[in-house]
Amino acid sequence: MHRILTIDDHEVVREGVKGIFPTGVAYFGEARSGAEALEMIRQNDWDVAILDISLGGRSGLEVLKEIKALKPKLPVLVLSMHAEDQYAMRAFKAGAGGYITKASSRDELREAVLKVINGGRYVSVSMAERMVVNLGTSDKPAHETLSDRELEVLCLIASGQTVGEIAESLSLSDKTISTYRRRILDKMQLHTNAELTAYAIRNRLVY
Structure with a gap:
C-alpha cells in the first residue's frame, strides 16, 4: 500500500x-x-x-x-x-x-x-x-532574478489581485506585499502593475 x-x-x-x-x-x-x-x-x-x-x-x-x-x-x-x-x-x-x-x-x-x-x-x-x-539559450529572463516569494507575488499581481487580496491569500500583511511589489519593480526595472502584467503575459507566467 x-x-x-x-x-x-x-x-x-x-x-x-x-x-x-x-x-x-x-x-x-x-x-x-x-x-x-x-x-x-x-x-x-x-x-x-x-x-x-x-x-x-x-x-x-x-x-x-x-x-x-x-x-x-x-x-x-x-x-x-x-x-x-x-x-x-x-x-x-x-x-x-x-x-x-x-x-x-x-x-x-x-x-x-x-x-x-x-x-x-x-x-x-x-x-x-x-x-x-x-x-540552448544563455540569456535569462528578468523574472529569474526574483526570489521564489517575489515570483509568486508577481504572478498574483499579474492575475489581477489587489495587495489586500494577495496579503490575505498568503497570510502576510499589506505592508509586506507592498514591499515585495517594490522590490519586484526595482529588480525588473519596471514602474507599474500594468507593465508587470504585460511582462507576465509575454513570458507565459499568466494566461
Missing part, C-alpha cells in the same frame, strides 16, 4: 487527491501547512509527498527545500495552480521529483504519483520540450 502525504491548505484539494486510487490501494496523510507537514515527515515514513506551491504564510518551494534536507530520499511531487512556466524549473532545482498543475486530469495525477514513487521524474511533454529549448 502506497503511503501518500498531501500538503495543501485547501481541504477540497486534499480530498480530491484521495480519489486518484481505489480504496485500499493507498493510505493518505494530510497536512494543512508546511510546519505540520515537516512534523508528519519527521514522525512517519512516506512513499511520496504531494506539495502545493502556494501554502498560506510560506512558499511551498521553501517547504520543499526543508523536506529534502530532512528526508533527502523522499520523492516530492509538486501539485500547483500555477502554470509550469512559472515554477517547474525552480521546483526541480529544489529537489522535486515532478511538477503537475491542478488543471491536470485524475489519470495524469495518478501517473505522476506512481512515476515519482518509482524513482522517475514527471513533467508534461510540452514543458519538457521548453526545457530542452531553454538549455
Whole structure:
C-alpha cells in the first residue's frame, strides 16, 4: 500500500487527491501547512509527498527545500495552480521529483504519483520540450532574478489581485506585499502593475 502525504491548505484539494486510487490501494496523510507537514515527515515514513506551491504564510518551494534536507530520499511531487512556466524549473532545482498543475486530469495525477514513487521524474511533454529549448539559450529572463516569494507575488499581481487580496491569500500583511511589489519593480526595472502584467503575459507566467 502506497503511503501518500498531501500538503495543501485547501481541504477540497486534499480530498480530491484521495480519489486518484481505489480504496485500499493507498493510505493518505494530510497536512494543512508546511510546519505540520515537516512534523508528519519527521514522525512517519512516506512513499511520496504531494506539495502545493502556494501554502498560506510560506512558499511551498521553501517547504520543499526543508523536506529534502530532512528526508533527502523522499520523492516530492509538486501539485500547483500555477502554470509550469512559472515554477517547474525552480521546483526541480529544489529537489522535486515532478511538477503537475491542478488543471491536470485524475489519470495524469495518478501517473505522476506512481512515476515519482518509482524513482522517475514527471513533467508534461510540452514543458519538457521548453526545457530542452531553454538549455540552448544563455540569456535569462528578468523574472529569474526574483526570489521564489517575489515570483509568486508577481504572478498574483499579474492575475489581477489587489495587495489586500494577495496579503490575505498568503497570510502576510499589506505592508509586506507592498514591499515585495517594490522590490519586484526595482529588480525588473519596471514602474507599474500594468507593465508587470504585460511582462507576465509575454513570458507565459499568466494566461
